[in-house]
Amino acid sequence: MPSASATPWDGVPESDVTPAQALVARAHREAYAARHAPTAGDAEFLNGYERASCPRCASPDIVRDGFDSRGVRRWACRSCGRTFTPATGTIFEGRKVPVSDWCEFVIQLLSFDSVREIARSNRRSPTTPPWWLAKLFLVLDGIQDGTVLSGRVQIDETYYPVPAAEAERNADGSLKRGLSRNKLCIAVATDGRGRSAFEPCGRGKPSARRALAAYSGHVARGSTLLHDKEKSHRALVRELGLASVEYDSRRLKSLPDRENPLADVNRLHFLLKSFLDAHKGFDRADLKGWLDLFSVIANPPSGAMEKAAMVLGRAMECPGTLRYRDFYGGGRS
């Protein structure tokens, strides 16, 4: 059996090969190389992350133990006797595709491409991107914890519909209207200087409790809150000792952007809605993950590639793993 990379002209002197045969041979070899060595960069990337303890038993008593068949550093744990690599315990453990593919996926998402579009352009099985997405959300979990805005902070809620199938209806079967429980409430806060936070805030108009839960971690004590006359915000003002400037939202609507004191938060509402619309069929149960992802888009660093590098670095420092089996099969096979 000839190997898959073989061509009929291997070993044939160049002078005996026609230009057409040479081109076919080269095209075949290049396609083969691209298919079979796409993981070339993985080992370098993974080996760039040192490990200080065993990801299985947390013991610091570990030693280097050569490399695996893909050139990835192997470690041995002298406490539990098991081996591991830098990928163990991260989302790259047990990966079937190169890290660079996942990176490309992240860049596309950060550039507003929809998941279905990505599946089509990468010619992958349609089940792959949701699984990758779940891994991405796992990596992003907690990424907004450090976002605490200060100075003059604008806050406002925006609303996004639940899918028709999940909507609550009136007794006559018609959909409930207005800011009912059929709208997901999203709390948005920004300092107007490039830093913003996005949190799920239940359904319909927020209660004081929900507003507190969504905003209080993202506004520094003593800041000045710029907002509309939404009653639930008062709890936040009281709790964090904020100075409060309230505006009448009906009046703001008639102002041009540059005179609107809530223009920054309004603009984020608009961008967020376009982003969510680009992923229309998204599972509303994943709203938190989508908002974490949007926070990466809206906050520094700028540029999809810089953002992807930040996410990739976080993935190596984030201990969570999500295996294909766990995501789709509930561990059955």
Ligand SMILES: [Zn+2]
């Ligand atoms: Zn161990």
